[in-house]
Amino acid sequence: MFLRLSIVSSPPVAARRHLSTSPVQWAGHNKWSKIKQKKGANDASKSAAFQRATQDILVAARSGGVDPDKNTALAAVLKRLKAQDVPNHNIEKALAKAVKVKSSGEISTYEAIACNSVGIMIECATDNPNRTAQTLREILNSRNARMAPVGFMFVRGGRIVVGVQNGPDADALLDAVTELALSQGAEDYETLPLLTESDSQSRMKFYCEPSVLSNLTSELKKRSGVYILESQLVHYPVNKTELPDGDTEILEDLVHALEAHDDVIRVTTSANQI
Known part of the structure; x- marks a missing residue:
């Protein structure tokens, strides 16, 4: 006896329909990349x-x-x-x-070197110099920098910044202030750009020897319409250091990290680009 097998054919499978046959475009990724940048x-x-x-x-x-x-x-x-x-x-x-x-009164200066040739002066106000030094070392070491004696790369000098209210007489007043400063021992000066288009003050910066700073500041204070915005001793690099390509961002990151430390007052480098 033979069994008859019946084969039931399946209905034809419909071809899948695609919503689009064009390749996927990742435009959003490129746009987000630009936004992030x-x-x-x-x-x-x-x-x-x-x-x-x-x-x-x-x-x-x-x-x-x-x-x-x-x-x-x-x-x-x-x-x-x-x-x-x-x-x-x-x-x-x-x-x-x-x-x-103001309360500590003591300013500690730490010296360091970065990018193999850039000197850094780090001025701090701290009641615990050892703790501050250790924290600074950690910041420096994490960015391939280190503590090192670089004081010979800098000199101390006086710096004064004055401001006058913008108006019709501002230029004439700044000219008069410049003549006064030069007659009282200022060695150099520069006109500073406006910080914003709506900046209400025009400013000038004067440089002098440390011994002249106090008297020069007093004389400028006496001038009507002039505001002393800054008067202090600062470090100036003897020679500016040119950074190799790619090191500028590294140094900027280090300077920002140092300045973010609560004890740090000012960071000065010998780099020409910073």
């Missing part, structure tokens, strides 16, 4: 501006105290920073650091 550049610019704001507050406070009602330079700095939309917490942190600087 732009955002990164903006964030870096803001970070630099905030660090600069901290330094401006510290400088103004060191020369005239931390009370803006008694320190016209500090009051002018705070007004400008608020107009530039610097966050309040950045301003408050800088003021707290300024109070610490």
Whole structure:
């Protein structure tokens, strides 16, 4: 007996329909990459501006105290920073650091070298120099830099920044101030660019020997309509160091990390690009 097998044919399978036969385009990825690059550049610019704001507050406070009602330079700095939309917490942190600087009274300077040839002077206000030194070493070592004696790469000099209110007589007043400064021992000067288009002050920077700084500052203070925004001794590199390609960003990252430390007042490098 034979069994008859019947084969039932399956219905034909319909071909799959594709919504699109064109290759997938990852346009969003490229767009996001550009957005990230732009955002990164903006964030870096803001970070630099905030660090600069901290330094401006510290400088103004060191020369005239931390009370803006008694320190016209500090009051002018705070007004400008608020107009530039610097966050309040950045301003408050800088003021707290300024109070610490005034209360400690002692400034410790640490020397370091980065990128094999760039000297760095790190000025700090601290009540525990050993602890501060250890923290600075960690920051330096993590970025291939180290503590090293580089004082011979710098000289000390006086620096004064003055401001006058913008107006029809501003240029004439700045010319008169320049003549006065040069007659009282200033060795060089430069006109500083406006910080913003709406900046209410024009500013000039004067350089002098340390022995002249106090008297020159006093004479400039006497001039009506002139505001002393900065008067201090600073380090100047004897010779500027040219950085190899690619090292500029490395050094900038190191400087920003050092400046972010609560004890650090100012960081000066011998690099031509920084």
